[in-house]
Amino acid sequence: MKGFNPKKRSLKILGLLFLISIGVIYLILPILEPEPEPVFIESFVLTDLNGDQSDLIEMHQSKFLIINFWATWCAPCRKEMPLLNNYHLTKSEDYPNVIGIAIDELDQVNNFVAELGIDFPILVGQSEAYDLMESLGNTILTLPYTILVNQEGMIVWSKNTEIKTEDLEQILSLL
Amino acid sequence: MRVSFLLLFSFFSLNVSTQQVLKPQEAFPIEVAFQNDVLQISHRIKDGYYLYRDKISYETQDTRILLGSAKLPEGIKYEDEFFGKTEIFRDDFTIYIPISIKTGEEIDNFDIQINSQGCADIGLCYPPQQWIKNVTSGRLIEASINTDEIELSDQARLGNIITETNIFLVSLIFLGLGFALAFTPCHLPTIPILSSIIIGQAGNNKLKSLGLSMSYVLGMAITYCAAGVAAAVAGQQLQALFTLPGFIISMSALFLILGLGMVGTFNIQLPNNLLNKVNSTLSNQVGGNYLGVVIIGSLSALLVTACVAPPLVATLMVIGQSGDILRGIIALSSLSLGLGIPLIIIGLSASRWLPTTGEYLEVIKSLFGFVMFGLAIWVINPIISQNALITLWILLGFVTIFYYLGRLQKRLMGYQLSSLLRLTLVGSLIGLYAFSPSYLSFTDAEVEKKITDQYFDSVQSLTELEDFIKVASNDEQISLLYFTADWCVSCRTLEKDTFNNQDFLNLLGTVNAMKADVTENNLDDKKLMKEFNVFGPPTIVMISKTGNEIESSRKVGVVSSNELIREIEKLSL
Structure with missing residues (x-):
């Protein structure tokens, strides 16, 4: 107990400083970080399967829309194709439309579409399609990448791995 | 209230499907090295990721050199439902490519392009990648895979967390990381160090032990933040400092002195010695206690950098490269706080399990002294031979037993019995060295x-x-x-x-x-x-x-x- 009292004050100050520093760190942290901005699709011209120009924003038509990025060399993209195509063929009128954006050579995409019998609209792009995908939230540029945009064109749902039946159910629950 | 709840819910459902994936350079890091006209390319592949064998190729734009053929190892064969027979790599592999130099002159620097394409099991693929790597021939290095590289990619991942994640999350992640790291074996030495400080100075004074623990944690935080600033100023390779023999010897000596002080058998009189000064600040000088403990804390932080290395280096790299000092400092402070949580808990609870005074306290105190000696040996481990290390441990064991026999003698045993035991002990130690030197000098x-x-x-x-x-x-x-x-x-x-x-x-x-x-x-x-x-x-x-x-x-x-x-x-x- 020798020398306890004189030190009590400095000890209290130290403890207080310690707590204050924790408090200050946690108080300033949220201020420094802005909320994530909502992302909207914008006018973006790609080629369709006939080689004609087509604008993404025109295909949106201010309705809910599912956009699926894929490539022919990507196994998980191939796997989800039948599911998306089946959805496209059997969906009711008011459910969102699907469009695919293939980041690949036009010839290969055409072969692939014929082989698998894909009925929903497909747009084709090269490196500019990667830029589009990046601007729509997939910064690591992996495939497949699927987003749901609402009437305003804002992304309300996204997935960067293979689409499963549950995902489509989840999308429909968001409408 | 209900609306805000719904908003919160919709916020989560918005993000729930996006999986955290590694960047391609983190999923498939590549290391290249060049010496003796042979290029070594080490491909690393993270768990859950794979590369297609037939998509891997190497080329160079440099006209001065010619790449030899690269023999890829056999991959895992499997039948892909779309691509037919395919071979993939899931494990790290290393390729050796002989390089012939066309002009006949010495080339120590060129670019190589590595093409690869891979996917992840969670159901995604990366686009075909072209990596340009600059190759320089340097100091002679070992062939084949070096396990250290795995840590490097951990650092890269943590580096991304610091620069790209919400800063609140950054601090939470590093706080948690620090807390988890506090229980790794190489960080555990801080627990006896702090305990012995508490037992040596605070006794059962609860407030004081809390104060001492906080000073200790503060010291650690200062070291980490100072390291961060130093990294920003001086660049990389700070870690190398902590493996310098001089530093290791100083730390070992510090533990030795601390231990001697706790065992209380010796009085060291080295007035001009810096370590002794640290020790004397530690011992009961009015007002000097907390400062001394801060110093000990900062020194211990240097000691345990080995296990704190990946997050520390990541942070230092971020500070050094991006100049984002604020984020780096926040990460480092959070890391030290996390590391300090268990220590502060110990400080709080110390008065419960620590004895008040008397013989028992002395025994515990000396026991921690021997733990300190153990730490001194443990610290010096990297720079002494295996042989000397075994000898030191055996010696410590004998000295410990010898010391406690002496204590027991006072209480339990008669003088003759304990003398006999001590003599036997000394005899067996001498015997061990004299008659079976092969046992002690046995090293791999x-x-x-x-x-x-x-x-x-x-x-x-x-x-x-x-x-x-x-x-x-x-x-x-x-x-x-x-x-x-x-x-x-x-x-x-x-x-x-x-x-x-x-x-x-x-x-x-x-x-x-x-x-x-x-x-x-x-x-x-x-x-x-x-x-x-x-x-x-x-x-x-x-x-x-x-x-x-x-x-x-x-x-x-x-x-x-x-x-x-x-x-x-x-x-x-």
């Missing part, structure tokens, strides 16, 4: 050396090698040339595990086994390595009875005894 290193010295002929130069091969060819023997070096850790593993096999050694007697020690890396060594396009040790080159190298039989890195036996038997036929 010496066994390895014996084996390689006994079974391998040492070759120094190309001409010497040719003479040996000529003799072997006359005897219709195959030759085997083992490249090794003193600093090569994989070579020790190879010698200890692979060569130390009776079947292999028997077989070795029937062939012309040679070794080339390239530790010095002199002109002769370089010529030898260049002759066989050897990237670095450990490499085992097989030479046929006619004196030509059988390239397909070459072994790089650590291989199994059976593999070597198989290869030698095949060639000897």
Whole structure:
């Protein structure tokens, strides 16, 4: 107990400083970080399967829309194709439309579409399609990448791995 | 209220499907090295990720050089439902490519392009990647895979967390990381260090032990933040400082002094010694206590950098490269806070389990003194031989028993009994050293050396090698040339595990086994390595009875005894 009292004050100050520093760190942290901005699709011209120009924003038509990025060399993209195509063929009128954006050579995409019998609209792009995908939230540029945009064109749902039946159910629950 | 709840819910459902994935450079990190005209490319692949074998290729735009053919190892074969028969790689692999220089001049710097394409099991693929790597030949390094690289990619990932995640999350992640790291073996020494400080100074004073723990944690935080600032100023390679012999010896000496103080047997009088000053600030000087503990805390932080290394280096890298000092400091403070949580809990609870005064306190105090001695040995471990290390541990064990026998003597045993026990102890220690020196000097290193010295002929130069091969060819023997070096850790593993096999050694007697020690890396060594396009040790080159190298039989890195036996038997036929 020798020398306890004189030190009590400095000890209290130290403890207080310690707590204050924790408090200050946690108080300033949220201020420094802005909320994530909502992302909207914008006018973006790609080629369709006939080689004609087509604008993404025109295909949106201010309705809910599912956009699926894929490539022919990507196994998980191939796997989800039948599911998306089946959805496209059997969906009711008011459910969102699907469009695919293939980041690949036009010839290969055409072969692939014929082989698998894909009925929903497909747009084709090269490196500019990667830029589009990046601007729509997939910064690591992996495939497949699927987003749901609402009437305003804002992304309300996204997935960067293979689409499963549950995902489509989840999308429909968001409408 | 309900609306905000719904908003919160919709916020989560918005993000729930996006999986955290590694960037391609983190999922498939590539390391290249170049020496002796051989290019070593190490591909690393994270768990849950894979590369397609047929999509891997190498090229260079540099017209001065010509890439030799790259032999890819066999991958995992599987039948893809879309692509048919495919081979993939899930594990790390290393490729060696001989480089021929067209102009004939020395080239120590060029670019190589590595093409690859991979996917992840969670159901995604990366687009085909073209990596441009600059290759420089530097200090002689080991062949094959170096396990340190895995940590590097951890650092890269943490680096991304710091720069790209919400700053609140950054601090939470590093706080959690610090808390988790506090329980890793290399961080555990801080617990006895702090406990002994508390027991030595605070006794059962609750407030004081809390204050001491906080000072200690503050000291650690100061070190980490100072390291961060230093990194911003000086750049990288700060870690190297913590492995300097001078630092290790100082830390070991500090623990020794602390231990001596706790055991209380010796009084050290070294007035001008800095360490002694630290020690005296520690002992009961009015007002100096907390400052002393802050210093000890900051020193201990340096000590345990080994296990804190990945997050620390990540943070330091971020600060150094992006100049984002604020984020770095926040990450580092959070890390130290996390590391400090268990220590503060100890400080709070210390008064509960610590004895108040008397004999028992003295015993506990001295026990921590011996723990300090143990730490002193543990710290110095990297710079002393295995042999000396074992001797130190045995000595510490004996001294500890000797000391406590002396204490027991006062209380429980008669003088004669305890004297007898002590004499027996000293006798057995002397006996151990005098009559079975082989036991104490037994180290793996010496066994390895014996084996390689006994079974391998040492070759120094190309001409010497040719003479040996000529003799072997006359005897219709195959030759085997083992490249090794003193600093090569994989070579020790190879010698200890692979060569130390009776079947292999028997077989070795029937062939012309040679070794080339390239530790010095002199002109002769370089010529030898260049002759066989050897990237670095450990490499085992097989030479046929006619004196030509059988390239397909070459072994790089650590291989199994059976593999070597198989290869030698095949060639000897």
